[in-house]
Amino acid sequence: MFRPSAQPHQQYCSVVKDKNEVTVDTTTSQLAVVTSSPLWDVFLSFRAITNSKMFVLVISQNYAASSWCLDELVEILSCKRTKNQVIPVFYHVNPSDLRHHRGSFGVALKKHENEADTIQNIVDNVLSQASTKVVHLERCLFGIDLAVEEIYGQLGIESDDVRALGICGMGGIGKTTIAKAFYNKYAHKFDVSCFMENIKQNSQGASPLRSLLQKLLKELLRAKDFEVRDVQSALRKLGEILSYKKALLVFDDLDHSSYSDLLVRICELISNGRDGSRMIITARDLNLPNQLKVQMSKVDTYRVKHLNEINSLELFSYHAFKQSKPPGKYLALSESFVTYAGGLPLALKVLGSSLRGRTDMSFWKVKLEKVQKIPMENIQRILQLSYDELEDNTQKAIFLDIVLFFLGKKIDEAVDVFKSCDLFPECGIPILVERCLLTVDFDNTLQMHNLVKDMGRNVIDEESKHGRCRRLYLEGASQALPNQVNKMLNILFLYLIYIHAFS
Template sequence: MVGIYGLGGVGKTTVAEDIYNRLFNIFDGSSFLEKISKNSKTNGGVIQLQETLLFEILGDRNLKVSSILRGINMINESLCCKSVLIILDGVDELDQIESLLGKCDGFASGSRIIITARDKHLVDPLGNGHSTYEVKGLNEQEAIELFNQHAFKRNKPKEDCWELANQVIRYAKGLPLALTIMGVDFYGRTKAEWKSALHKYEKFPSRGIQKILKISYEELDETELDIFLDIACFFNGHYMDYVVDILETYDLYLISSIPKIIDKCLVTVDQYNKLSMHDLLQQMGREIV
């Protein structure tokens, strides 16, 4: 099992899709289950996911699952002799994995299960022999290429748009979601329209970008929300000890709360114990306030 985690919009699903497309044909069977969180809110949703998995691997549309437990048994019985590649994309609760696949110990040798999640805490408990991978933002060259593909339909911008393109790259800070949305938005626009749109983005964040970033934010409890907004407004770039000294006077339970915010990739702590937050997350937090 491999857990892939990272900030919303950083490309976890894209990475999983690429792995799937490269490797699915070397397995006896494969299944890519999307939006696990959204599609497993009810027993019926879980059963439908189980039926989809069985169909994609076995190719039998007549297989019907009568209950979640029966579905787990059918999956384990049917796939125990097959090497399979299974992607569970968008998990936000640990029990979603078990309700779909059980203990994940009934698959043949050589099988691979890949889980994508926004929360590191969800993929850490996978156990010995399994691994986790954090999807980082794009480096500058990768960001330029992705943006140019959407804004200009080629790898290089127009000569008179280099500086404007670089402003977008600095604004997006390597987040593929932002680069894609802004690239599509800027395609075919004049230079004057670009300048106007950039000023607008800097003052009013894109709803499409905020919608994705807010998902992790909205999963925080009330205390964690307060801490996140305090960091966005006052403490981005400050040392952890300084932030703890101030916020602990407000009974915000930092020792238990900050690790949860970090696990959701909303805040990072560097080797010098300094807190930092992606500029777009900070912009979102200040907009919320």
């Protein structure tokens, strides 16, 4: 230091021996505060960089070997860009060596470059292993903790074997939400993890399988620019990762048949990989997890339950009033909406949100009457996905006929009629059950969720508007009449109902 700059008389500075510190004794005994004018005229070595007017750099042959000196240089050059002056002193050093990174400078800088690469590799490795990406989850969820813990038990997270689980249920019942909650709570127990959300929506294009695998590998490797050439090379890379990493893989919304073979292949890779790995899929098809048993012995299914009355009222009330209980005068009507929703979280959220801010009781009453007669489109659209993805028209015909004629009837009665019409109910009815469109009660009667029934009636109404009366069923009936007289009355009865329904 040449000399301190002029300072107010009530304040004085003293340099402490520790090279990292400069303390200032003031009348208030506080540490130094950077003032508007520099404290020092000239900077030498490492003292008080930002408060100096001028920097004298003594650059020797070993200058670049010191990371400390290079850090100082960065800070000095930053100050130079504003107002400070730098005077370099080259001591037994050719300035061109510094400019062109030659001689001792080139060797030293190359060393630091290698060190930087090594440090970056360490950082990337730590991030890939220690960083768990938390997926977005809605606030104020009700009745979800029990489901998460039940799934934890079914997956046996603490055991060293390899397992898969299908979280299944009807559309809008909360499969994705439960899977997200489980992932956020337990993903840290694995070396690598990935939550593949909205697979059908995000895997469009000419090569959806390659797109899916590329996104999966990017997530597992925490690499932004990772590219795969084709499906086979992507699977090989995935196999390498799974061979030494305990992994949690979650595939959300996997109902499309085009992904079945890929899932089986991934199951094979997990089974041959590191012990303790787990795979979860969410699907509306209860049979999908069974397809994974070809490659993995421990595959289970968790069927998501409808919310109970208490949790249903809490969820509805939160979306309608932003509180867990409705105000007293809205309680009875809120309970009626909850009954209509039948424990389906999607319906509870949509209905509650549609009433938020509505204080007129007559509006609530008319809204309830309306949704009971005309189901809300955004609820029906989600439920109808399961119907639209049925395999063929015979399954769709069975579903719609059950909606019209056989709810509450014995399954044998319906099977006899459907067999007469060549609708193959022995295949069709189990598939409707697996797709969560139909249930068979303990007494063998056919039942379905009220909102699913409303969806079916809406489909029938739309068909009738466009002149489609499901001729498949009627043509089957006419062919059955000559050979099965004992079924004639049933078929004729159904035919007359059809004429009445669509006239």
